[in-house]
Amino acid sequence: MSPSLHFGLTKLVVPDLPAAERFYCDALGFRLVRHNRATDHAYQQEQAILALGEEPGGHALILVRYLNRPCPEPGAAWIGLTVVDAARSAEAVVAAGGRIEVPLRPTASRSPSSAIRPGT
Numbered sequence: 001m002s003p004s005l006h007f008g009l010t011k012l013v014v015p016d017l018p019a020a021e022r023f024y025c026d027a028l029g030f031r032l033v034r035h036n037r038a039t040d041h042a043y044q045q046e047q048a049i050l051a052l053g054e055e056p057g058g059h060a061l062i063l064v065r066y067l068n069r070p071c072p073e074p075g076a077a078w079i080g081l082t083v084v085d086a087a088r089s090a091e092a093v094v095a096a097g098g099r100i101e102v103p104l105r106p107t108a109s110r111s112p113s114s115a116i117r118p119g120t
Contacts, residue, residue, distance in 0.1 A: 006082035006083075007059065007080075007081060007082075008059060008080040008081060008082045009059065009060040009061070009062055010059070010061055010062070010080070011047075011062045011063075011064050011080070012061070012062070012063055012064065013064045013065070013066060013071055013072055014064065014065060014071065015065065015071040017046060017047075017048055017063055017064075017065040020048070021048040021050070021063055024061065024063065025050065029052065030050040030051065030052055030061060031050065031052070031054075032048060032049070032050060033049040033050060033051050033060065034049050035048055035049070036049060037067075039067065040105070041102040041103070041105070042068075042101070042102065043066065043068075043069070043101070043102060044066065044067040044068040045064045045065060045066050045067055046064070046065050046067060047062050047063065047065075048062070048063040049062050050062070050063065060080075062080075086104055087104060090104055
């Protein structure tokens with residue numbers, strides 16, 4: 001694996017956030033790290049950020065309920081990659097035919113964030 005790339009998260013979009021949170025925590029042993037609301041972009045959402053184990057910085061499972069759009073068909077998911085240079089990586093995505101869905105923006109709790117869609 002490239003030292004400049006880290007697989008950091010998986011987002012699952014669910015229609016009932018409390019029910020999904022209970023399932024992953026009670027049945028599978030995830031722990032709640034925190035709740036979050038993101039309303040500053042086109043994919044407004046509330047989130048339950050879950051983890052396994054106690055080590056900070058590990059892979060996160062983020063359960064998402066959209067606030068302004070319907071839940072997609074089962075199987076839709078987001079993955080999160082941590083990169084050394086977010087702006088350069090976004091340029092590479094566009095050059096490869098992808099598009100930026102949520103522009104690069106700072107976040108309060110981690111490094112800058114963006115959402116991209118691969119070219120199809």
